[in-house]
Amino acid sequence: MIDNALWLFAMCLVLGSGVGLLAGLLGIGGGLVVVPALVWLLPRAGxxxxxxxxIALATSLASIVLTSGSSARNHIRLGNVDFSIVKTLAPGVIIGGLGGSVIAELVPTALLPRIFAVIVLLLALQMLASMRFTSMRPLPGPMATVCSGGVIGVVSSLAGIGGGSLTVPYLSLHGVEMRRAIGSASLSGALIAVAGMLGFITTGLGDETLPPMSIGxxxxxxxxxxxxxxxITTRYGAALVSRLPTMTLKKIFAVFLLFISLEMFLG
Incomplete structure (x- = not known):
């Protein structure tokens, strides 16, 4: 078991390098990469x-707490975070993040990868559709935005993602400039991840079948x-956001989501 844990640790060092870059570049916490990667790695670690x-969902959310936090710090420094948007979304995403972890405990294990793949596919199609026009619709009122945050929190926690892949398209469709959408999504994602992680820790406590060195x-x-x-690598992704045009960012984001969805369907 120790050898398996060390092997997994080494593989995750490599995985983390790519996750950090994508977190800074796309405003995601990395769950869209971490979850399918861990689904492949964990059985090989016994x-x-x-x-x-x-375990993949919970560990992904725990990693997002730090990666999204680090990415958000870099985006704040670069002026990419709209705190008024984050403040309005916060109550909904926190409650939704807790709720998603509870729902995941009730859903049959075999269905969770398919749920993840469907969510990601829909997100990719939504982003591709948003490239055809520039929305000037303002964000809805505070209560509607809180409810939207709740939906984002539930779905994100259920899929083990930080919510950037939901929050970025949502803000973009309501006329928020792409860099501000990505920066604000990083901070919102950290809030979702904290709530979801605490939920998964609580629901996993007392399970004697879990491997050593587990917390929930x-x-x-x-x-x-x-x-x-x-x-370490989030800072480089965040720096690239200020250099790439908005349409390029959207294309990268959409292609990335399509690829991950296909991988999970085939897996």
């Missing part, structure tokens, strides 16, 4: 199939490997 998806469903060797490198 983790039982009945635990794989829940959060598996520490994988978590440490991911965050040690991802927190």
């Amino acid at each position: 983790i039982g199939s009945e635990l794989v998806m829940h 469903y959060v598996y520490l060797p994988a978590l440490l490997g991911i965050v040690m490198t991802s927190m």
Whole structure:
């Protein structure tokens, strides 16, 4: 078991490098990469199939707390975060993040990867559709925005993602400039991840089938490997946002989502 944990830790160091870059560049916490990667890695580290998806979701959210936090710090420094938007979304995404972790515990394990793939596919199609026009619709009122944040929080926690892949298209469709949408999504994603992580820790406590070095469903060797490198590379992704045109960012984002969705369907 120790050898398996060390091997997984080493693999997650490599994984974290790419996660951090994408977190800074696309405003995501990295869950869209971390979840499918861990679904592939965890069984090879001796983790039982009945635990794989829940551990992948929980560990992904735990890593997002730090990667999104690091990415948000860089975006704040670059002036890409709209705090008025984040403040309005915050109550909904926090409550939704907790709710999603509870729902994931009730959903049959075999369905979780398919749910993840469908969510990501819909997100990719939405982003591709948004490229055809520039929306000037303002954000809805505070209550509607809180409710939207709740939906984003539930779906994000259920899929083990930080919510950037939902928040960025949502803000973009309401006329928020892409860089501000990405920066604001980074900060919102950290809030979702904290709520979802706490939910998965609570629901996993007392499960005697979990591997050693677990806190609830959060598996520490994988978590440490991911965050040690991802927190370094987020700054480079955030710096690229200010250099790439908006349409290029949207294309990168949409193609990335389509690729991940296909991988999870085939997997």
